[in-house]
Amino acid sequence: MTTVKSGRLLVVGGYGAVGATVAAALVDWFPGRVVVAGRDAARALRLGGVRVDVTDPDGFRRTLDGLGDVAVVVMCVEPPDAGIAHACFERGVHLVDIGATRRLLDGVAELDGLAAAGGATAVLSVGVAPGLTNLLARRAHEAVGGAERIDLTVLLGAGERHGADAVRWTVEGLAEPATARPLRVELPGHGPRTAYPFPFSDQHTLPRTLGTVQVTTRLCLDSGPLTGTLFALRRAARHPAVRQALTAVLRRVHAGGDGFAVRADARRGDLHAAYALTGRAQSRVTGLVAAYVTRELLTGSLPVGVHHIEGLAALARLPEALAEHGVALQRLGGPPEG
Ligand SMILES: NC(=O)c1ccc[n+]([C@@H]2O[C@H](COP(=O)([O-])OP(=O)(O)OC[C@H]3O[C@@H](n4cnc5c(N)ncnc54)[C@H](OP(=O)(O)O)[C@@H]3O)[C@@H](O)[C@H]2O)c1
Incomplete structure (x- = not known):
């Protein structure tokens, strides 16, 4: 026992x-x-x-x-x-x-x-990101026998009432300069989405813990227009007054659902493996x-x-344990599991 x-x-x-x-x-x-x-x-x-x-x-x-x-x-x-x-x-x-x-x-x-x-x-x-993204990245990394590159995508529901501290964190992240290009990604239950580089910590810790050189995490919202508007404000968000206004708006506007999705794609040469998780209410x-x-x-x-x-x-195996809470794990492609 x-x-x-x-x-x-x-x-x-x-x-x-x-x-x-x-x-x-x-x-x-x-x-x-x-x-x-x-x-x-x-x-x-x-x-x-x-x-x-x-x-x-x-x-x-x-x-x-x-x-x-x-x-x-x-x-x-x-x-x-x-x-x-x-x-x-x-x-x-x-x-x-x-x-x-x-x-x-x-x-x-x-x-x-x-x-x-x-x-x-x-x-x-x-958590979800970092957290479940790290666990999916590890699986995808192992599925290709050691990834050279990992792309993580996070979709958040704009209709969810995210906490004040999470909104503060997101708006501050928006003000940081982008380090990679946006990517068009298929997210289960949400279809193809354009996601933008975002300073989640997972992309900085995974190169150390997995030894993969290139890791990028990108973010989008379930509402495409809101995602476009948010990232169009990236440069403006460097001004504190704009960040303050954005924080106030994001705390009040709840356009969209509360579903979230995360996806990890690992690549080594021609090998590619991908896993995704979907659920409701990331908080x-x-x-x-x-x-x-x-x-x-x-x-x-x-x-x-x-x-x-x-x-x-x-x-x-934490992603599997969350199935009882409506979190669904999917393998989207890659070599046969060993
Ligand atoms: N890893 C992940 O996937 C993930 C996902 C979501 C959120 N997060 C992180 O989790 C944090 C919380 O998010 P949330 O959505 O729960 O925010 P939240 O609803 O604003 O909750 C923050 C809580 O902390 C308390 N608090 C705030 N400042 C404090 C301080 N100086 N000392 C002690 N307590 C304090 C708040 O109560 P009082 O104001 O009354 O003190 C409140 O209870 C954020 O930093 C966010 O970035 C991580």
Whole structure:
């Protein structure tokens, strides 16, 4: 029988769009052990949680010490730097992080030695993108016997009510210069779409974890006209005032559905393999991925140190596990599976 580590599960951002799903799933599996946290003290306390501000690592240390028996912190909001991870690892507290910003994930990865020394495990690249994209990339990479190039495509539903922090992240990403060309891609359930290069962290970590030189992640929305408008504003989005206006519009306009799709194409010479996943409500599915990862971590099956999700064999079948939540995995082509 699997033994599950004891201690509390601190879900930071636990009443946000992603965090609420994480907290609900973990409460089901680990009743009485989940503590929800955010900056709104009244809201957190109503949920039996605590006030936490991730921009204040010293305050976070005091919270961890006050709670005393935190086994794992699930980060469902992006902190400004690796200070929160540092506070966790110093105390041997495990970490699951849904962050999607390369600089932040690189900062946490640099703390690998500290995490390992304290017996802590951290899982990064947790969610839909990064997360499921990393897992599909690994499958496609293996299907061609080691990819020379991987193209990842993410389609998000413009009708979904994405959380404030996710909208902030998307608008900031729009302001970054494009590093590759747009691509026309067939996405199951959505048909052919033009997707544009977007700074998801997966394309920066995969070259290191898989050894594939060229990885590009592209984004589109389910609404073609909205995708075109958004990316036409790319240059203008370098101005803070434009980003502010765009954030306000994206938080109010919900044109489209809540379906999402991700696809990974791997190529080596003439060989090509592709996998896709479709589902509804990316915030919910991101939360489910984080909850599954946390449960696996608590069984003690994951090694200590800092890992991206695609480096952990115990999590390789996570896409199949999500079938019960309406997430459909498809192999779109490639050499026969070995
Ligand atoms: N890997 C993936 O596939 C994936 C997918 C979706 C989202 N994400 C990332 O997940 C994050 C959350 O997205 P979301 O859609 O859930 O956003 P959200 O709905 O805005 O949720 C953020 C939560 O964090 C709390 N929070 C905000 N600032 C905080 C701070 N300084 N200290 C403590 N808590 C704070 C918020 O509550 P208060 O404002 O009351 O504090 C809220 O509960 C984003 O960074 C996004 O980029 C990743």
